[in-house]
Amino acid sequence: MNILKFIESFTDDNLLNSKSSRRDSFNQFKTLGKNAALASLPLGIASLVLAPTKANAAATAFMTTQDTPTTALQLALILEYLEDEFYQMALDTNGLIPAADQAIIAQISQHEAAHVQFLSSALGDMAPEKPDFDFTVGGAFDTFGDYPTFMALAQAFEDTGVRAYKGQAGNLMSNGDLLTAGLQIHSVEARHASQIRRLRGQKGWIVGSDRGGLPEAAQAVYDGEENAMQAGFNTASVMATNGPDIPAAAGPESFDEILTGQQASDIASLFFAQ
Amino acid sequence: MKKVKVEEVKSNLTNRRSFLRISGLAIAGTGLVIAGCSNDDDGGMTDPPVDNQLPGVRNGVFDLGGGDAGILTYAYALEQLEADFYTRVVNGNNFGSVFSSEEQSVLTDLYRHEVIHREFFRAALTGALNDPDRVLPDLDFDYGGLDFGNRLQVLNTAKTLEDTGVAAYNGAGRYITTPDYLVIAGKIVSVEARHASAIRSLLNPGSADFAGNDVIDANGLDLAQMPSEILAAVGSLGVVQTPFTAQFLP
Numbered sequence: 223m224n225i226l227k228f229i230e231s232f233t234d235d236n237l238l239n240s241k242s243s244r245r246d247s248f249n250q251f252k253t254l255g256k257n258a259a260l261a262s263l264p265l266g267i268a269s270l271v272l273a274p275t276k277a278n279a280a281a282t283a284f285m286t287t288q289d290t291p292t293t294a295l296q297l298a299l300i301l302e303y304l305e306d307e308f309y310q311m312a313l314d315t316n317g318l319i320p321a322a323d324q325a326i327i328a329q330i331s332q333h334e335a336a337h338v339q340f341l342s343s344a345l346g347d348m349a350p351e352k353p354d355f356d357f358t359v360g361g362a363f364d365t366f367g368d369y370p371t372f373m374a375l376a377q378a379f380e381d382t383g384v385r386a387y388k389g390q391a392g393n394l395m396s397n398g399d400l401l402t403a404g405l406q407i408h409s410v411e412a413r414h415a416s417q418i419r420r421l422r423g424q425k426g427w428i429v430g431s432d433r434g435g436l437p438e439a440a441q442a443v444y445d446g447e448e449n450a451m452q453a454g455f456n457t458a459s460v461m462a463t464n465g466p467d468i469p470a471a472a473g474p475e476s477f478d479e480i481l482t483g484q485q486a487s488d489i490a491s492l493f494f495a496q
Numbered sequence: 497m498k499k500v501k502v503e504e505v506k507s508n509l510t511n512r513r514s515f516l517r518i519s520g521l522a523i524a525g526t527g528l529v530i531a532g533c534s535n536d537d538d539g540g541m542t543d544p545p546v547d548n549q550l551p552g553v554r555n556g557v558f559d560l561g562g563g564d565a566g567i568l569t570y571a572y573a574l575e576q577l578e579a580d581f582y583t584r585v586v587n588g589n590n591f592g593s594v595f596s597s598e599e600q601s602v603l604t605d606l607y608r609h610e611v612i613h614r615e616f617f618r619a620a621l622t623g624a625l626n627d628p629d630r631v632l633p634d635l636d637f638d639y640g641g642l643d644f645g646n647r648l649q650v651l652n653t654a655k656t657l658e659d660t661g662v663a664a665y666n667g668a669g670r671y672i673t674t675p676d677y678l679v680i681a682g683k684i685v686s687v688e689a690r691h692a693s694a695i696r697s698l699l700n701p702g703s704a705d706f707a708g709n710d711v712i713d714a715n716g717l718d719l720a721q722m723p724s725e726i727l728a729a730v731g732s733l734g735v736v737q738t739p740f741t742a743q744f745l746p
Contacts, residue, residue, distance in 0.1 A: 322702050323702070325702060325703055325704050326702065326703075326704065326706065328704070329704035329706075329707060329708075330707070332716070333707065333712060333716040334716070335716075336714065336715050336716030337715075337716045339715075340715045340716060340717070384686045387682075388679065388682040388683065388686060391669070391678050391679060391682045392675040392678060392679065395673075395675060395678060398670035399670075401669055401670050402666065402667070402669060402670050402720050403717060405665070405666045405669045405682070405685065405718075405720065406666050406717035406718045406719070406720050407716065407717060407718075408682065408685070408686060408689075409662050409665075409666055409685055409686060409688075409689035409718040410689075410707055410712055410716055410717065410718045411686075412685075412686035412687075412689035412690050412693070413689050413690070413692060413693035413706055413707040413712075413718070414693075414706075414707060415690065415693075416689070416690035416691075416693035416694050416706070417693050417694075417697055417706040417707070420693075420694060420697060425605065426602075426690045426691070426693060426694040427605070427609070427687055427690045427691075452616055452620075452680060452683070453616075453620050453676065453680060454620075454623070455615075455616050455619045455620060457612050457616060460611060460612045460615045462611070464583055464587065465583050465586050465587050465607060465611075466586055466604055466607065466608075468608045468611060468612065469608075472605070472608040472609060472612060473612055475605070475608075475609060475687075476608070476609035476610075476612040476613060476684075476687055477680075477683040477684060477687065478682075478683050478686040478687055479683065480679060480682070480683075
């Protein structure tokens with residue numbers, strides 16, 4: 223859908239003028255792709271961040287069916303661009319954020335801006351450019367005119383971020399420093415998610431696959447969170463031996479689940495400008 | 497004399513941390529590494545074989561072990577501490593009067609989650625190690641003068657434990673070699689971070705403390721600490737009464 227439009231503009235304009243350094247990096251990446259192990263990368267984001275020209279788009283699609291530290295960080299950067307712009311626009315909108323929540327939103331915004339800078343710097347020439355976002359999704363949401371709508375989207379973005387970073391952890395295993403940095407961002411997103419959820423009157427943790435009053439379109443953010451089986455252990459089966467009851471629902475609450483790159487990419491692409 | 501050789505390494509070798517800086521990630525998937533060689537004629541390496549690094553009693557004291565089993569056992573020890581703490585909190589005589597209903601709800605959820613984490617590790621390690629003697633025993637804890645009827649003392653201790661949990665998992669991730677275990681650790685650490693955020697906002701609502709500058713650096717990165725740092729910090733609390741060692745953990 224709209225992600226295709228973005229890819230089109232990216233391949234038509236930006237990369238025709240791309241610097242040779244990007245091509246060099248790309249060639250380096252191509253070499254890498256042969257060696258790197260592991261499963262499939264989300265094609266949408268892959269094309270978005272790596273496609274250098276239309277001519278070799280097919281080759282790109284082939285090569286980027288690899289998951290590597292680079293593609294993991296590229297996906298992460300796209301998500302951080304989204305969050306960064308989202309919070310910055312909110313802070314720039316007079317009257318949207320109540321005074322009581324100002325310090326919280328400002329802190330989150332500062333972190334997302336830092337994440338963009340950190341990942342951009344880490345990726346260097348391999349950093350994708352920032353897409354154009356439409357947080358109203360074609361006017362469907364009054365995102366910056368209605369605080370509850372803004373907060374609902376914030377929750378969706380933060381919970382998506384937590385799950386998406388977690389889904390990329392395996393792709394960062396080959397580089398301990400990158401993995402650690404990824405984990406350090408991941409837990410910051412989780413702190414944000416908990417705070418936003420609690421401001422909305424939700425628990426700080428995800429309950430089953432409950433989307434917490436968000437529009438049905440956000441269900442993809444929560445699907446799978448109801449999972450109770452961890453490495454063959456049924457977390458819903460734990461009984462209290464000393465203290466209040468432990469309901470079955472506490473099992474899935476106590477473990478967050480991953481989103482694959484494709485799932486995270488699908489969610490993010492809803493907010494790309496048409 | 498030490499030789500230097502060029503060798504191709506797989507993604508999870510232990511010296512990977514020095515082989516690429518963050519700016520050089522494009523070749524991180526695999527690569528040529530110039531590594532200080534510690535081969536046979538070097539004679540200086542004393543690390544025992546991996547088989548000798550399983551968790552278990554050494555010289556009369558339980559050692560957490562090394563490798564993935566060691567990291568998971570280390571996590572199990574930390575989860576034992578958290579579960580024990582919150583179990584005492586929710587069983588406190590004045591739990592229903594000292595804490596607001598919101599605080600009771602949060603602390604009760606944390607008790608449930610941490611007990612589940614503990615039981616998960618107990619089951620996972622029991623299954624994976626297939627030898628009860630290699631599973632960390634139940635640790636004893638003593639909180640000294642901590643007053644479980646004092647709201648601030650409890651919440652501040654909870655904050656320390658949750659922040660420590662986040663830093664511990666974040667720091668240990670790179671030492672896990674099995675992808676499935678890394679994902680499991682990731683599934684738990686984000687819940688610990690959600691806890692830390694909630695406790696911090698109970699202590700200072702409406703502030704930036706839920707992800708405060710005392711734990712998040714200028715790059716927007718949370719804490720990450722090595723097992724040795726975490727264990728030293730936890731040891732200094734004087735809470736864990738059961739002695740154990742961690743001679744194979746970084």
